[in-house]
Amino acid sequence: MSARSAELGLTERDIDEITAQAQAHPYANPQPVTEKALRSLLTQVLKGTLVQSH
Numbered sequence: 911m912s913a914r915s916a917e918l919g920l921t922e923r924d925i926d927e928i929t930a931q932a933q934a935h936p937y938a939n940p941q942p943v944t945e946k947a948l949r950s951l952l953t954q955v956l957k958g959t960l961v962q963s964h
Contacts (some may be wrong), residue, residue, distance in 0.1 A: 915952075915956050919958075922953075922956065925949060925952045925953065926964045927962070928948075928952060929945055929949055933945060933947055933948075
C-alpha cells in the first residue's frame with residue numbers, strides 16, 4: 911500500500927525542516943545525501959511524481 915505524503919500531512923513547508931534535520935543528523939548511506947537531492951526527492955514524493963524502479 912502506498913500513500914502520497916500529502917495524504918499523510920506533509921506540506922512544502924515541512925521540506926525545509928526535514929532537510930535541515932537530515933543534514934544535522936547524517937547517517938551511513940551508500941550514496942551521499944545532499945540538500946539538493948533530498949529536496950528533489952521530498953518534492954517528488956509530495957507531488958506524487960516519484961518514479962519507482964522495481
